[in-house]
Amino acid sequence: MRLSARNVLKGKVVEIEQGSVNAVVKVDIGGPVVSSMVTLDALKDLGLAVGSEAYLVVKASNVILGVD
Numbered sequence: 001m002r003l004s005a006r007n008v009l010k011g012k013v014v015e016i017e018q019g020s021v022n023a024v025v026k027v028d029i030g031g032p033v034v035s036s037m038v039t040l041d042a043l044k045d046l047g048l049a050v051g052s053e054a055y056l057v058v059k060a061s062n063v064i065l066g067v068d
Helices: 040-046
Strands: 007-018 023-030 035-039 053-058
Touching: 007 035, 007 040, 023 040, 023 053, 035 040
Parallel strands: none
Antiparallel strands: 007 023, 007 053, 023 035
């Protein structure tokens, strides 16, 4: 797989919360757990399940920071 995105993080699926249309897939990348929302069709097409390895691809033009 070759992508233009430079932020590719490999991890393991640790939880999947299925809704009526979408699913939230939580991926452990070796410390933090990152969540990604996908359609149920995408979840099925990718064959994702708890324990699966997956890549998180982050492509964003803006990153917003906040402090207290």
